[in-house]
Amino acid sequence: MGWFNYYGLIAVAIIMIPNIIIAVVDKGAFENRFDNKVILAAEQIGRYGCMAFMIFNIPHTYFGFWFEHALIVYLSVNGVLLALYLLGWVIYRKGRGKARMLWLSITPTVIFMFSGIMILSIPLILFSLIFGIGHITISYKNIE
Numbered sequence: 001m002g003w004f005n006y007y008g009l010i011a012v013a014i015i016m017i018p019n020i021i022i023a024v025v026d027k028g029a030f031e032n033r034f035d036n037k038v039i040l041a042a043e044q045i046g047r048y049g050c051m052a053f054m055i056f057n058i059p060h061t062y063f064g065f066w067f068e069h070a071l072i073v074y075l076s077v078n079g080v081l082l083a084l085y086l087l088g089w090v091i092y093r094k095g096r097g098k099a100r101m102l103w104l105s106i107t108p109t110v111i112f113m114f115s116g117i118m119i120l121s122i123p124l125i126l127f128s129l130i131f132g133i134g135h136i137t138i139s140y141k142n143i144e
Contacts, residue, residue: 007075008054008115014082015108018089034141039134046131050112053124062121074118081111098143105139106132 032040065071085107092100109132116124 003057003059005055005057005119007078011078011082011111011115012051012054015085015111018086022089032138032142034138036137036141039137041134042130043134043138046127046129046134049127050108050124050131053121053127054112054115057119057121058123061123062119064119066120070118074115077114077118078111081107081114085111098140101139101143102136105135109135 034040065074085104088100088103088107092103109128112124112128112131115121116128
């Protein structure tokens, strides 16, 4: 795969498209009612770390695919997860229910974690854990 992951770039772009659209259409869509600075910082650090390490593979921190036909598994599973993520935006386009918030926070976390495991990227795995803890916690707390 090398230092630049085109597939990761496409996945990040697909994840970002509905977020950008909703931010433009509904200015209050990302209102945050949860006020824990540590969790908020963890989410942001995790988010940007995940996006960076989905796209860039730093030598000696990732080891590449570790079994035969791993690229096919990587693309197939990520394709399904990305489709489920987009489906979540369509199904839950209105409202702030628990199912919506959790669907739209757990799915990208799983995409980042799965991708990190598949290419054995230590930074991506670590940042996906940080992102998941922050993003899922914030999403859940914003429901209450």
